[in-house]
Amino acid sequence: xxxPTSSWVASAQAVFTKDWRCELRxxxxxxxxxxxxxTTLVVTSAALGPAGTxxxxxxxxxxxxxxxILLFAAAAGLPRAFVHEEESHTAIAxxxxxxxxxxxxxxxxxxxxxxxAIEALVAPLYLAVMSLEVASxxxxxxxxxxxxYGLAAGSVLIAALASxxxxxxxxxxxxxxxxxxxxxxxAIExxxxxxxxxxxxPALPQLxxxxxSVTIAGLMLFPAVWNP
Amino acid sequence: xxxxxxxxxxxxxxxxxxxxxxxxSGRVAAGETLVVTGANGSGKSTLLRCLxxxxxxDAGTIEHLEAGSTLSPSERRARIGFVAPDLAFYDxxxxxxxxxFFAKLRGLPVARxxxxxxRVGLPADRAAGALSSGMRQRLRWAWALLARPRAxxxxxxxxxxxxxxxxxxxxxxxEHLESGGLAILASPIGLEVSGAVSHLELGR
Numbered sequence: 001x002x003x004p005t006s007s008w009v010a011s012a013q014a015v016f017t018k019d020w021r022c023e024l025r026x027x028x029x030x031x032x033x034x035x036x037x038x039t040t041l042v043v044t045s046a047a048l049g050p051a052g053t054x055x056x057x058x059x060x061x062x063x064x065x066x067x068x069i070l071l072f073a074a075a076a077g078l079p080r081a082f083v084h085e086e087e088s089h090t091a092i093a094x095x096x097x098x099x100x101x102x103x104x105x106x107x108x109x110x111x112x113x114x115x116x117a118i119e120a121l122v123a124p125l126y127l128a129v130m131s132l133e134v135a136s137x138x139x140x141x142x143x144x145x146x147x148x149y150g151l152a153a154g155s156v157l158i159a160a161l162a163s164x165x166x167x168x169x170x171x172x173x174x175x176x177x178x179x180x181x182x183x184x185x186x187a188i189e190x191x192x193x194x195x196x197x198x199x200x201x202p203a204l205p206q207l208x209x210x211x212x213s214v215t216i217a218g219l220m221l222f223p224a225v226w227n228p
Numbered sequence: 229x230x231x232x233x234x235x236x237x238x239x240x241x242x243x244x245x246x247x248x249x250x251x252x253s254g255r256v257a258a259g260e261t262l263v264v265t266g267a268n269g270s271g272k273s274t275l276l277r278c279l280x281x282x283x284x285x286d287a288g289t290i291e292h293l294e295a296g297s298t299l300s301p302s303e304r305r306a307r308i309g310f311v312a313p314d315l316a317f318y319d320x321x322x323x324x325x326x327x328x329f330f331a332k333l334r335g336l337p338v339a340r341x342x343x344x345x346x347r348v349g350l351p352a353d354r355a356a357g358a359l360s361s362g363m364r365q366r367l368r369w370a371w372a373l374l375a376r377p378r379a380x381x382x383x384x385x386x387x388x389x390x391x392x393x394x395x396x397x398x399x400x401x402x403e404h405l406e407s408g409g410l411a412i413l414a415s416p417i418g419l420e421v422s423g424a425v426s427h428l429e430l431g432r
Contacts, residue, residue, distance in 0.1 A: 010332055013332075018318070021320070021325070022321065026320050093317065093330065095282060095305060096280065096306070096308070097333045227302065228281070
């Protein structure tokens with residue numbers, strides 16, 4: 001007889017595996033995200049050229065541009081986490097079979113892994129096309145990991161809340177602004193510090209605090225939102 | 229095998245201004261079947277969703293007893309078997325992968341998925357998105373029986389099934405009742421079910 005903890009972990013793992021399996025077969029979110037990321041990269045590089053050679057642009061503008069590209073790429077795919085379950089009526093079977101917190105964690109793990117994969121693709125390309133030199137690469141990696149986790153966690157939480165409403169896409173946009181804005185400001189600040197070679201400063205603990213808060217809020221809110 | 233009973237009293241549900249379910253009451257015990265009939269829109273599906281814990285009723289009480297304990301709504305969701313026309317599965321996964329996924333979610337051995345697919349006569353490797361409506365109904369039955377529930381809530385349970393399919397699921401239903409389970413069936417027309425049967429007609 002498996003313990004409740006191992007059973008809960010197995011449930012979350014099953015959701016994560018199922019989401020990746022379905023995604024790799026349908027490629028709906030992957031195609032939307034890749035198309036958006038590549039298009040914005042091409043447009044940005046065509047408009048600005050190798051802007052990284054200009055020190056002022058490199059520090060003040062390019063970090064924000066990187067996070068805007070990541071934000072919109074995430075917005076193209078992550079809201080589907082729960083909306084698709086509702087629209088395809090698979091949510092009924094999930095409600096009856098899955099512990100809500102395990103479902104949330106499985107969806108969160110899928111969203112985080114998807115976003116980190118996007119970052120692994122987009123960030124090196126972005127640095128290359130913008131000729132952007134990063135003085136503290138380690139800090140940039142931390143910013144991408146912490147910011148990527150927060151962006152995915154915030155998006156999955158909002159998707160869970162919005163999926164229960166009628167005007168899902170409108171509600172997602174309305175909720176995304178206040179929830180994701182602090183995260184983006186912190187991630188941009190940390191990326192700017194990485195490019196300039198400055199210390200992480202207070203942005204790093206604040207970013208980690210944000211990540212923890214969104215995760216805990218999701219675990220607490222989701223069961224109440226998901227079940228009647 | 230633990231004893232089971234399901235009783236509901238004065239259940240009512242509105243969707244905005246629409247009265248989807250007028251006060252409904254009933255009771256079904258181990259080995260018994262309650263057949264709920266009524267015209268389209270009379271609240272049969274809403275009643276079953278309330279009993280399954282998928283909808284919160286506006287008023288009324290539900291008492292689902294298993295082994296002497298009253299189940300909470302979350303326990304009810306985990307313990308019942310549910311078949312409904314809009315219960316869907318993942319089109320990208322095969323019938324076997326779908327059932328195995330839900331078996332893992334519920335902490336059940338995945339071999340149970342294969343057993344049930346054999347019983348309902350479904351090929352495990354056929355993509356759920358490529359199943360006919362009758363085959364989907366067989367998959368719903370297999371899914372509903374996965375965790376060996378003591379209570380089955382069946383909305384239009386024989387819909388789209390051919391004669392052989394209906395015979396198979398009737399046989400599964402018979403085994404469920406003989407083993408001390410209970411069932412509530414909802415249909416716009418009366419259904420013939422063997423064993424101890426009571427009736428509830430919903431109307432406006």
